[in-house]
Amino acid sequence: MSSVEDLPAELTGFVGRAGELAELAELLATGRLITVTGTGGVGKTRLALRAARAAENRFRDGVRAVDLSALGDAELLDHTVAEALRVPDHTTRGPRAALSAYVADRELLLVVDGFDRVRTGCAVLVAELLRRAPALRVLAAGRRPLGITGERLLPLAPLPVPGDGVRLFTERAAAVVPDLAATEAGGAQLIELCARLDGLPLALELAAVRLRALSVADVLRRLDDRFRLLTGGDPTGPVRHRALRTAIGWSHELCTPAERLLWARLSVFAGRFDLEAVEYVCAGPDLPEADIAESLAGLVAQSVVAREADPDGGTRYRMLESVREYGASWLAALEDGQRMRRRHRDWYLGLATWCELDWFGPRQAEVAARVAVELPNLRLALDFSLDGLDEDPAVGQYLAGTLWFCWVGCGRLAEGRHWLARALEASAEPSDARAKAMWVCGYVSLLQGDSTAAVSVLQECRASAEESGNAAATAYAVHRLGCLALVSDDLPVAERLFRDALDRYRRIGELNSNVLMGQVELAMAVAFQGDLPQAVRLAEDVRDVCGDHGERWTLAYALYVLGYAAWLSGDPVRARRLTEESLAIDHAFHDLVGAVLALELLALVTEHEGAAREAAVLQGAAGRLWDSVGLRLFGSGHFNAPHAICERRLRERLGDRVYAAALREGGRLSFDEAALRALGSPRRHTAAFPAPPKGRGELRGKPPTSARP
Incomplete structure (x- = not known):
């Protein structure tokens, strides 16, 4: 599941601590929760990470590390830990339940660092995870113990002098x-x-x-x-x-006056930040933008700020938490904190806006990577906009809605729902920003399987948008109501709503990933009603538009539709090629909905190729992912048909006992392992098994489930 490469790299040599490392190794061998305690700056983090690297091979599912030092809101604790663990979850259950389910059968070492500001909440979370996961071990680092029964402590003293x-x-x-x-x-x-x-x-x-x-x-x-x-x-x-x-x-x-001022202003950042952000947020008449780079270089030279290289060749910066807090105390003394937080919010609002635009284009993968790095600062910006300190909550509503691609396209539905709910609670005053937050909230709720919440907020959004003349929000609300009809198997209504939404998009000149996804979903609605040729034409048109714009996320769903159509047409080789390409894209974006549908289809193709047990393993892997997505196969008879047919064939060929054992094997695979298994699974093309039906029989009217409903 993981390796030492998941842990932060050591930028300087590790000195001493041989005795502490040996003691920590012994504690890890016998205890389930070990906490390294000590004052700030004593080296708790370095020791814990060094010990984790040394112990990595002892844990079947490896090591994960989560840094909580920048977290001030305990409500985001579960989301932050889930993000670090890469927990795949699109369901309506809370992130706590998703975390518990994810670690339940894993043999994993979790390093929890810098929990001091959320100590109580962290203690509750760690205790629950340890109860739910017998093979989980936690190595924590903080100024005080978590205070959990069974906790083993390693107090860390300063280094001996001399020595x-x-x-x-x-x-x-x-x-x-x-x-x-x-x-x-x-x-x-x-x-x-x-x-x-x-x-x-x-x-x-x-x-x-x-x-x-x-x-x-x-x-x-x-x-x-x-x-x-x-x-x-x-x-x-x-x-x-x-x-x-x-x-x-x-x-x-010892800093210059400009460096001291910059130090104070840098305290509004969380996690890593780049020079452009610093220049915008921190510049002013008393600190000209042209002088920022020199002052920042001075802070780097004095080890106040750490310089880190990005994988893409860029440069980012980070402050140690104790250093950041010291700067924050000076910023408070200057009575400039509110203005700096607002400038910080404005920068990340602009970043989110540009990322949303770039999402529809060849830079989608870069956008996904960028928001992952910027998430701590985006959270700070959202929190400032929605905590009552900002005079205009519509800004926070706009920001939460604009990040739809982060919540939906990058697999963060649970956190997105958290922020969107806060945004809608912040103000009931009608506005374009609130309308956007409403349709995005409906979209996220739908993907989590919460149809009741989705229909309520989408109907409210449509009524409000029509009353105010907001054509874009009306189109999005109609579109997502069509998705509700699709997963409810009300296909004529779904088709009518999708066509209505696409017509509204055309009239206002709207073209983006959401619009193209609407056309893929229309292809599903007409295909489920038996019109496979029209579904193929719609999907091929989406594929062409995606190619023109460099769009990949929606392309994965169009490819899935075409792959399934190839299967129905009796061309399993082409079906595999298209579906594997779809799965590879979904995996890169961590899109569980698209990935699990592709896995179901690949299981069907693999069964036809003669590798029945491998097909059952893939079904088992898909079953585990469905538990993270939400309602299995969306509770839809149309979406369930491929799975049901494959299961019936596998039980006939393998028998119930072998089939069940293969399912259990697949159910132990992580998302990454399942995707790699499917993309490299053994294939045996043979004439011993009949070709799939050509649009008739078992799967009539049940083609590709593009299904981002």
């Missing part, structure tokens, strides 16, 4: 000053400096950077000043806490 503390400082200093003299006096001063910083790794690393401009003696003298300046907290508190604040505050004092 590893000095070695860490020396290695980091050597990267700044390669010819650092190791004279006796210099060595004594190094030991004194490390001791004054209590061997705290973050403090040592921040201090090492100072050697770029200062000598060790200079650092010691300035450190004296900083201690006196920054010991205004509780004098009875742990010295190491004051040392961390000293190290950070001292770096702050």
Whole structure:
């Protein structure tokens, strides 16, 4: 399921901690919940991740890590953990239930880092997951224990001085000053400096950077000043806490005024961010945009900001949480937090708008990757827009609706429903933004199998849009009401609504992935009524338009329709080729609805090729995915026909016992494993089995289930 490649890469050498690593390995071998505790900056995260890498091979389903340090809203805890685990779930059940089901039969190590701001909620979640999943183990890292019964603790102290503390400082200093003299006096001063910083790794690393401009003696003298300046907290508190604040505050004092201001303003970001975002959000008369790059480079040089390379060759930045919080305290002192959060929101609102436009085009895969990286900041923008601090909730409604492609196209239905519900609750005032949020909410609810909620919000959307003259929202509401009719097997009504919606789209000049999906769904409605040739013409037209625009997501559904038509026409070779291409696209976008339909069809093709047991394994894998999608086969007789026929044939050929065993084998496959299994499954083309029907018999009127209803 995973590998060490899923864990954040180490950017610097790991120093010391041999004893702690050995103890942690022993705890992982005997305990189910181990928490590494200690002050901020002591190295909890590095130790936990290093131990996880070492233990990876001991867990059949590998290791996953979730960073909660940027999470301030406990309501998003389940969504954040589900995102890190890549939990496939489109159902109406809550993310907690989806998480529990996902880990239930997995042998997995979950690393939970930085839970302090959502500690109570995290403790409840971890306890529930451990109860539900006997083979799950959790390695947590935080300033305090989670407080769960059975929790094993490893308190992490600062590095010893002399010893590893000095070695860490020396290695980091050597990267700044390669010819650092190791004279006796210099060595004594190094030991004194490390001791004054209590061997705290973050403090040592921040201090090492100072050697770029200062000598060790200079650092010691300035450190004296900083201690006196920054010991205004509780004098009875742990010295190491004051040392961390000293190290950070001292770096702050050594920054230029522009760097200090930028540091404060950067605190409004979560997770990773790029230079363009910084230039827009943080620039102003007192910090010109032209000076941002230089100031940011200064913060990078002082280890206040970490620079990271993107897989696409770009550059992103990140702040340690303790450093970010220090900047946030200065931003609050400047009384500029509200304005900065609004500018942050505006940038990510613009980003979402451009991503929605780019989704309909050749950059779909890039958009999917971009929103995955930007999700922490998009969440912050949504939260600001909907938490009552913003004067116009319509902005949040627009943002939640504009991200439909993130919720639907990238497999985040549960989180999308969360934000869309908040958006609609924020204000009942009619507006174009609210109308968009309504039809998107109806779309998401429908895909989760919640038809009652979907019909309510879509009918409200249609009535409101018609009253206000919002032609686009009316078309989208009619379209999605057609989807409801389709999955309810009311095919004449579905066809009428789809044709009405497509006509409305044409009149207003609307063309995008949703519009094309409406035509694919129309193809399904007419095919289910027996008109296969018209369905093929509609799907081929969608395929051509997708080719003209570089669209891939909707293309996968059109290919599925054409693949199924090829099967009905007696061409299983072409059916396999088209359906495999459909599945490969769905897998790349993490689109469970399209992927599970493709798996069902490939199972049918595989059975025809003579690999009956492999076909049963694929059906088992599809069954597990249906549990994540929602209502199995949408509760529709039309959608169920291919599965039912394949199951009947497999039971006849394998017998119930072998068939059931193969289903269980497929049911143990993850989404990634199931897709790779289907795309590489053994095939044996043979004349020993009859060709599929040519549009008649068992599957008459039940062709391709494009089914993003």
